[in-house]
Amino acid sequence: xxxxxxxxxxxxxxxxxxxxxxxxxxxxxxxxxxxxxxxxxxxxxxxxxxxxxxxxxxxxxxxxxxxxxxxxxxxxxxxxxxxxxxxxxxxxxxxxxxxxxxxxxxxxxxxxxxxxxxxxxxxxxxxxxxxxxxxxxxxxxxxxxxxxxxxxxxxxxxxxxxxxxxxxxxxxxxxxxxxxxxxxxxxxxxxxxxxxxxxxxxxxxxxxxxxxxxxxxxxxxxxxxxxxxxxxxxxxxxxxxxxxxxxxxxxxxxxxxxxxxxxxxxxxxxxxxxxxxxxxxxxxxxxxxxxxxxxxxxxxxxxxxxxxxxxxxxxxxxxxxxxxxxxxxxxxxxxxxxxxxxxxxxxxxxxxxxxxxxxxxxxxxxxxxxxxxxxxxxxxxxxxxxxxxxxxxxxxxxxxxxxxxxxxxxxxxxxxxxxxxxxxxxxxxxxxxxxxxxxxxxxxxxxxxxxxxxxxxxxxxxxxxxxxxxxxxxxxxxxxxxxxxxxxxxxxxxxxxxxxxxxxxxxxxxxxxxxxxxxxxxxxxxxxxxxxxxxxxxxxxxxxxxxxxxxxxxxxxxxxxxxxxxxxxxxxxxxxxx
Numbered sequence: 001x002x003x004x005x006x007x008x009x010x011x012x013x014x015x016x017x018x019x020x021x022x023x024x025x026x027x028x029x030x031x032x033x034x035x036x037x038x039x040x041x042x043x044x045x046x047x048x049x050x051x052x053x054x055x056x057x058x059x060x061x062x063x064x065x066x067x068x069x070x071x072x073x074x075x076x077x078x079x080x081x082x083x084x085x086x087x088x089x090x091x092x093x094x095x096x097x098x099x100x101x102x103x104x105x106x107x108x109x110x111x112x113x114x115x116x117x118x119x120x121x122x123x124x125x126x127x128x129x130x131x132x133x134x135x136x137x138x139x140x141x142x143x144x145x146x147x148x149x150x151x152x153x154x155x156x157x158x159x160x161x162x163x164x165x166x167x168x169x170x171x172x173x174x175x176x177x178x179x180x181x182x183x184x185x186x187x188x189x190x191x192x193x194x195x196x197x198x199x200x201x202x203x204x205x206x207x208x209x210x211x212x213x214x215x216x217x218x219x220x221x222x223x224x225x226x227x228x229x230x231x232x233x234x235x236x237x238x239x240x241x242x243x244x245x246x247x248x249x250x251x252x253x254x255x256x257x258x259x260x261x262x263x264x265x266x267x268x269x270x271x272x273x274x275x276x277x278x279x280x281x282x283x284x285x286x287x288x289x290x291x292x293x294x295x296x297x298x299x300x301x302x303x304x305x306x307x308x309x310x311x312x313x314x315x316x317x318x319x320x321x322x323x324x325x326x327x328x329x330x331x332x333x334x335x336x337x338x339x340x341x342x343x344x345x346x347x348x349x350x351x352x353x354x355x356x357x358x359x360x361x362x363x364x365x366x367x368x369x370x371x372x373x374x375x376x377x378x379x380x381x382x383x384x385x386x387x388x389x390x391x392x393x394x395x396x397x398x399x400x401x402x403x404x405x406x407x408x409x410x411x412x413x414x415x416x417x418x419x420x421x422x423x424x425x426x427x428x429x430x431x432x433x434x435x436x437x438x439x440x441x442x443x444x445x446x447x448x449x450x451x452x453x454x455x456x457x458x459x460x461x462x463x464x465x466x467x468x469x470x471x472x473x474x475x476x477x478x479x480x481x482x483x484x485x486x487x488x489x490x491x492x493x494x495x496x497x498x499x500x501x502x503x504x505x506x507x508x509x510x511x512x513x514x515x516x517x518x519x520x521x522x523x524x525x526x527x528x529x530x531x532x533x534x535x536x537x538x539x540x541x542x543x544x545x546x547x548x549x550x551x552x553x554x555x556x557x558x559x560x561x562x563x564x565x566x567x568x569x570x571x572x573x574x575x576x577x578x
Contacts, residue, residue: 043234
């Protein structure tokens, strides 16, 4: 390792503040690796929660590693805590929240001095495991890189797996015998044991069967909040507190709303305890969840934070769930900006995606928020959704102008006019959603939709449009819907040191089979075609307890523009999750 690399690790650790006492030493050493930069990884609440589990489980010691800041391949990967080479640990554990970080997995393995491919490792190498929300959507694009996947939420599963690992190592099991016994732990998936079969580009058998996705029934048993304070990282100015997992609304494009079913929320008392503890170290409490306005007691939690001199910052709010009490508490919290997510501009498209939201409710929410002192609004929209027309894209502009008019009127009353920012993402079909069978629109069509919207709002004062790159959406779709053969693409991109833009040029050359490398499947096969209902999907082997027929029925209802009521976990058994 270089002197600068070691000094950087020392500097990072010296600036951190741990909020729990980690274990010192242990029989089993774990390197917890996040396949992206430190500033991104340390802003991830799930990564911090897993680190605490690993660092406090008796008999284990855990250190962290991140994608090096320097050019990939020029530096060995070392841990932050003791600057130890990552390949010298007993376990190399990857925590992966986003599919696009799959591209960085080869760099992490190479930095640790490990072979890319699982079958090439032996007793000399650490066990490579992986978990995280991207994994329990679809782990197959990196299945050949990983020895063991842990599919589901970590709080109960990870200690169970560590106990199995200790017991297996105590018996002196070889690597191969350990891999064969590991699936005895619910949620464990060993891809090498269950290879898929193909007929040309089509998957005809996914290989594995019924791998249970683990979940925590009672979130109050495992409060999740910031565990390490670090400056200069994503959300570093906040103390993050998880408020919920899942979502009751069932938006048909949203993976979080289906893969985290059933909806679970933390009690107001638990949220207030963590929030008040967080105010000792940060003035802003970031409340984390798929949709916060419908979390029971959330207005009271925000009010309590305000009463203690802090500021609550909820991740995203459903417009029709914003009560006067919640708007008032956010105003008292000195929130300059609040995020709501209409997702679509027209009533028709909101029926298609099952948003259960009408335009008067959106405008009422804007009135409430601005009236209580919130200055700026951020609006989330999507383009490229199934059945979308130019009129639906234009409706995003119409809705924005209607909201702006409310902003101008209320802003003039208060003596200040705020700003509306549109964050416009391209539709990416995600596994375990009703739209998993539907393609992404072409990159040129996605670019044209965004340009159409920008042109509509270009000259409108106090309105800004931020758009996601259609190329990034293409990559996300490839990695979201891909099967095990996509690992060949990931490896090729890494070997070519393709970088931030080079991967697009490689994928373009591979379209239509023009690249010619053995085993590479045209990436358009995964991105731009509709999947048949009868077709085995690469991720079908995961048991999310959400029936495939239910998802398909929701898709059919989308094309009929029919909505489904929000989940009632006390009575409804329709999807199977409850």
